[in-house]
Amino acid sequence: QMLELKTKIIFDPVDLTKKHKSQSSWKRVVTCQTDCDVHEYYAWFLNARFNLKLNKPIRKAHVTIVNDKIHDHELYKMAKQLFHGKEITFKYDPAEIRTNGEHFWIKVYSDDVANIRTVMGLSPNPYFNLHLTIGYANEKNIQHARYIHSIILKYNL
Numbered sequence: 001q002m003l004e005l006k007t008k009i010i011f012d013p014v015d016l017t018k019k020h021k022s023q024s025s026w027k028r029v030v031t032c033q034t035d036c037d038v039h040e041y042y043a044w045f046l047n048a049r050f051n052l053k054l055n056k057p058i059r060k061a062h063v064t065i066v067n068d069k070i071h072d073h074e075l076y077k078m079a080k081q082l083f084h085g086k087e088i089t090f091k092y093d094p095a096e097i098r099t100n101g102e103h104f105w106i107k108v109y110s111d112d113v114a115n116i117r118t119v120m121g122l123s124p125n126p127y128f129n130l131h132l133t134i135g136y137a138n139e140k141n142i143q144h145a146r147y148i149h150s151i152i153l154k155y156n157l
Contacts, residue, residue: 002091007032011080016058028076030066042134050148054135063090063132065113072121079120088112101149105131
């Protein structure tokens with residue numbers, strides 16, 4: 001069963017990482033922020049099931065909808081005027097938790113995102129599928145996280 005997650009569109013969120021700051025001259029970022037701790041909820045389940053404690057995402061619960069080089073700055077400004085601060089809803093299946101062995105996320109879906117990206121002259125679908133990051137492993141538990149990933153793949157969990 002699909003659940004819904006309400007978010008608020010934020011254009012040009014504050015730079016929180018060195019990478020973001022170094023790319024800010026050419027890359028534009030748009031996120032959809034939540035006012036909840038849904039990422040912690042699912043991280044708790046991963047910890048309870050697999051004894052895996054994840055680091056929290058830097059930006060808390062959010063979905064990145066744009067993380068691209070923008071060629072048409074006027075279109076971007078227009079989209080920012082139209083959509084900044086607006087609310088959109090994502091749908092997700094809590095059974096669709098995914099991992100690459102380091103990061104853990106839930107796939108999310110929204111037709112609104114495709115429309116917003118198209119208005120900005122971007123592909124309707126981002127390079128990385130829409131997702132809500134649950135957390136990530138660090139150097140202390142990365143081997144355990146990779147082991148969990150291998151078990152998930154082996155037993156189709």
